[in-house]
Amino acid sequence: MQRFRYRGRNAQGELVSGHQMALSPDSLASQLLNSGIVPIEVVEEAEATAQGGLLGGLFARIGAEDMLLFTRQMHAMLKAGIPLMRALAGLQRTSANPRLAAVIQSLRNRLDEGRQLSQAMRQHPAVFSSFFVNLVQVGELTGRLDEIFLRLFHYLEFEHATRRQIGSAMRYPTFVLVAVVAAIITINVFVIPAFARVYQSFNVELPLLTRVLIAISEFTVAHGALLATAAVAGVLALGYYLRTEQGRYRWHRLKLRLPIVGPIQQKASLARFARGLSITLLSGVPVLQGMAAVAQVVDNDYIARRIEQMRLGIERAESMTQTATAAGVFTPAVLQMIAVGEETGELDALMAEVAALYEREVDYAVATLGARIEPLMIVVLAGVVLVLALGVFLPIWDLGRVAMHGGT
Incomplete structure (x- = not known):
């Protein structure tokens, strides 16, 4: 038994x-x-x-790869005619992520209670965005849930590829920046104090640059614990502020204005908007509902508010072209494509072309990001090395010159 x-x-x-x-x-x-x-x-x-x-593995994060696998397998099973409950049960058994398995179990429980899949997914907003849920709801209403999961797979695949490309391109400059900061701290704490003791025995007036470097080094050594505490407190305070609505909005607006990487961030967000809106329109979601859902997945609060303003403008019977122009985030070429899409009644297809245009620009910008950042990093490194070299070795050079003149 x-x-x-x-x-x-x-x-x-x-x-x-x-x-x-x-x-x-x-x-x-x-x-x-x-x-x-x-x-x-x-x-x-x-x-x-x-x-x-x-x-106990709920603390494991549900990553992009998990969601890609989930949507792809759901499409394959539903297309093959497997009932929804059986498909979810199979995915739960084979899921390698314990948190995702627990979420699927929750979905099955809600379905057992007579709820729809979209309603069950709304109970997990951290896993399924409103964009995801709205499309699933449309799939339930139209009976094309398998097609919806395929479109969601392609959308998530683009999202994952874009984030991975940007992260890969930013890895080199981040590493260089961290190395420069570590080098400056090491020189301030260990190297400059050693030279300062040597210079004191010369009993001569040091160059201004050297005196400044020595003063900074002495302050760093004397108040190192206080500086470290202030730095940690500053990072924590900044992190807290960026989690607030106002802080997140200002930071996202600032990101778009950063040199080199700002335009990439903007184009990537607009590509998400165009791709998401195209998918919602193709799936039969009304424009207003689609824009409300897409505004939450552009990954930038500043652009999300502009999209929300567009939605409000459309509610006031303004055209998509008028609201997009007022938003001030689209290029003239894209505005023209939106206008043509409205006139021809093929806004979904034209938005797909807008998304493809931005995606190509993002791919090219990310591919050349390293080449554009390297000269800037070289200039920064050269400037740091020059200042440190002049400040540390200029007194030795001056003393050597004086000794040579004294010998003659």
Whole structure:
């Protein structure tokens, strides 16, 4: 005899659950049917305990790769005619991410209660965005849920590729910047104090640049703990501020104005907007509802507010072209494509072309980002090295020159 956990529905259609001993799952299912309960799930207690232990992995993050695999597999299963509950059960069993498995179990529980998949997904906003949920809802209404999951897969694939490209391109300048800061701290704490002790024995007036460097070094050594504490406190305070609505908005607006990387951030956000709106329109989502959903996935609060202003303008019976022009974030070529899309009634196709245009520009900009940043980093490094070299070695050079003149 083994102990099983079961879930089912009684004669009144109510959801019931409990634990019972039986020889096998089939044997327990027969017992439940004889007692008027239609079994939905029968799990061996050891397996149930293991699944409960998986909840300890809820702190594991659901990454882009997990969502890509989830949407792709859902498309394949639904297209093959597999029922939704069976498809979710299969994905839960094969999921390598315990948190995603727990989320899928939650979706199955909601479906058992008679809710729709989109309604169940709304209970997990950290996993399924409103854009994701709205498209799933359209798929349920139109009976084309498999096509929706395929479109979501392609959208998430573009998102993941863009983020990975930008992250890869920013890795080199970030590494160089960290190395420069570490070098400056090391020189201030260890190198300059050693030279300062040597210079004191010369008993001569040092150059201004050297005196400035020595003063900075002495201040750093004397108040190192205070500076470190202030730096940590400043980072924590900045992080807290950036998590507020106002701080996040200002930071996202500032990111768009940064040299070199700002235009890439803007084009990537606008590509997300255009691609997302194209998908929503192709799926049959109304324009206003689609724009409200897409505004939440552009990954930039500044542009999201501009999109929200566009949505409000459309509510006031303004055209898409007028609201896009007023937003001030689109190029003239894109505005012209939006206008043509409105006139021809093919806004969904034209928005797809806008997305493709921005995506190509982002790909090219990211591919050449390293080449454009390297000269700037070389200038910065050369400036730091020059200042340190002059400040540290100029007194030695002056003393050597004086000694040579004194010898002659």
